[in-house]
Amino acid sequence: MSRVGWIRLAVIGTAIGLLEISCRLGLIDHRVVIAPSEMVDALVQLLISGQANDQIARTFGIVTAAVLISIVLGFALGVVIHALPRLREALDPFFATYYAVPIFIFYPVMIAIFGLSAIPILLMGVATALVAMIIGTLNGLDRIPRILTKVARVHQMGKLSTALRLKLPAAAPHLFTGVKLAVSYSFIAVIASEFILAPAGLGRIISDAYTDFDNRRMYALMLLLIVVATLVNMTLHTLDQRWAARRGLVKSWS
Amino acid sequence: MVVIKRAIDTLIVFAVMLLAWQALHQLVGDTALPGPVPTLQYLVRFLPTARFAENAWATLVSFFYALILSYALGLSIGIWMGVHRLSGAVGEPILISLYTLPKITLYPVVLLIFGLSTSGRVTFGAMHGVLPVALLTMNAIRNIPLVYLKSARTLRLSKGQTILTVLLPATVPEVISGLRIGFALTLLGVLLAEMFAAKHGLGFLIINAMQLLQAEEMVSVAVVLFVFAVVANALLLIIEHRLHRRV
C-alpha cells in the first residue's frame, strides 16, 4: 500500500479509536452513541441470530431489482434517444434539471397510488437511477470515435458485429460510470424510502430500532449498511478509475 | 430560429408529461392522484393560507442555514484539500465514500444528538450539501493549469495578487458547479429530515397529507417544491454557463 494509503488508514483508525475511547470513558452518552466495538459485537450477534436476515434479503433484493431494471431500461432508452437527435435536444433541459429535484417529494404520491408495498420503493430506486444510466449511455455513445465505423467497413463487418465488437467496448467506460451511479443511487433511494415509510426492509427496522430506543440493534444495522455500501461503491469506483486510466481518459471523482 | 424551435420542442415534451399525469390520474382515481387541473386549483387556494406560509417558512429557514453551512464548510474543506496536496490525496476517497453512502443511515445519530429540533434538520441538510461542494472545489484547485502559476511568477505578482487575480477566477466555474449540486442536495437533505421526523415544514406537509388521505395537498406541495428546485437550478445553470463560455 502506498504512503498515502497508510496515512489514510491511520486517520480513519485514529478517528474510530477516539470514538471508542470517548464512549468507554463515558465522555459520550451511551444513549446517543455506543462504542464501535459494541456496534461490531451487536452486528455479529444479530447476523448469527438471523433475526434480521429476512429484512436484509428483502432490501438487497429490491436494490438489485432496481439496479437491473435501471441499467437495462436506461441503456435501451439511451440508445433510442441517441438515435433521435431532435428528441434528445428536447429532453436535454429535463436531464440537466432532473437531479436538482428532490425526488422523494413524490414518494408519498407513489404510496398513494400503489399502496404501502415494495413497489413504490422499487419505483423510487428506478426513478433515481434511471436517468444516470441514460446520461451515461448517451455520453458513451457520443464518444465512440467516428473513425470506428469506417474501420468496420474496411474489415467488412456487419452492423451487429460492429455494434458488439467495436462500439460497445469503445463506449464501455462511460457506460460503466452510468452503472456505477445507478448502483449507488438505487441504494440511497431504496434505503431512504424504507426509512421514511415502508412495511418492511432494512431501512424500516433501523427506524423501528430508533423509535424503540434499541441502540444496539440500530447501530448494528447502520454498521452493516455502511460497510456494505462502502465496499460496493468503492469497488465500483476503483474499477471505474482503473478502466478509465487504461484508456487514457481523465475521469473526475464522479 | 433554432432557439425557438428548441423551446417549442421542450414545451411539447412538457405537455406530453402533463398528459401522462392526466392519464395516470384517470387510471388510479382521485384519492390516489388528482389530475393537473384540480391540483392547480387547490394550489391557488392553498398558497395564500397561513398554514402554508408557516410551513414554507420553516423549510426555508432550515434550508437557508443548512446551505450556508454546506457552502462555508464545503469551500473551506475543498480549498484546504486542493491546496494541501497530501490532505487532498488522503481525504478524497474518504469524501467519495461518504458521498455515495446513503446518509439517511446516519440520520438516527443526528436525531439522537439534536432531538427533533431545527438544528438536527439543518445538520442533516448540510451533511448532504458539504460533499459535492468540497469535492468540486478541491478538483477546481487541482485542475488549475500549472502554466497559470508560472505566468503569475513571471508577471511578478505577489502571493495575494496571484490568489485574487489568477487562482480565484480560474476556479470559479467549477466551484459554481459544486455550489449548484450542493444546493440541490442540501434541499433534499432538509426535506428528507422533515418527512421522517418533524412537525413543521413542507416535507412534513407532504407525508402528513398522505397519511390523512389528502391527495390534493400532497401533490400540490410536491409541485411547489418541484418548481422551486427547477427555477433555482436554472438560475444557477445560467450563471454557470456564462462562466463556462469563456473557459
Added chain:
Amino acid sequence: MTSTTLPDRQFHASLSGVTRIYPGAAGQQPVHALGPVDLDLRRGEFFAVVGPSGCGKTTLLEVLAGLQPATAGTVIFEGRPIANEVPEGIGVVFQEDASFAWLTVWDNAAFGLRRSGVSEAEVCRQVDDALSFMGLKDFTRAYPAQLSGGMRQRVCIARTLVLQPRFILLDEPFGALDAQTRLLMGDEVLRLWRRTDATVLLITHALDEATMLSDRIGAMSARPGRFLDIVETGWPRERDSTIVGEAQFGEITGRLWDTLRGESLKSVGTG
C-alpha cells in the same frame, strides 16, 4: 565559428557551471536534468537552443528566468545574481497556452501592466499598440476560447510585450502549429525582436527555425543537457523567413544535425 569568451561587461545574462538536479519524489531517484552549463548572452542577441526531447531545454529556460533555482553554479542577469525569483525586465512565453480564459484578449494583454501602477490612459496606449503589433486589433473583445491556438499564443506574446522586457524567453511557443504557420510566426518573432531591441532566447526543436531566426544556436546533448556546440549564423539583423533560400542555411542546419543526430537517437532509446 564558435563563440569566444567576451569581457564581462557586455553580457546581458550568463550561466556559469549551472546544474539542475530535481530532487526525487518519495522513494525515487533524483533526476540530473541539466548541466553543467556555461552560457554568455550578449545584449540584444537572438540565441536559440536546440536539442532532443527531454534534454533539459525547458529547465535551462526556467533557471535562466528565475522560475527554478540552480542546484549548483550561478545565474547572472544585468550584473545581479538570480535565485528562485523572476527579476524585473524578463518576459517569458510558455509552451502551453497561458492566456487567462476568463479575460478578454484586451484584458489579458493589460494584465501585467495594470498591476504595476501605471495610469489607465498609459495602459490603454501600450495595450492598443501591442495588440496592433501582434495583429490582434480586431479581436480585443474576444475570449481566448474563441481563438485558434496560434492566436492565443499571440495574446500571450502581447501580454509579455506590453511590459517592455529587456530579455525575452520563448519556450517552444509554436510547438502546436503547422510548418507554414511556424515560418510566418518566425517572421513575427523577428519583428518583435527588432522592435523591442531585447535579448531573445528561443527554445525550439525545429532546426530550420533555429537557423532562420538566430544569431547564435546552442546544440544541447541528451539529458543531462550540456552544450555540445555553439554555432554563429552571421545573419544580418534585418532578416526574415526568406533566408531559408541561402546556401549557408543548409550548411548550418546540416552542422547542427551532425551534432544532434546521435543525441536524438539516445533520447529515443536506440542509441
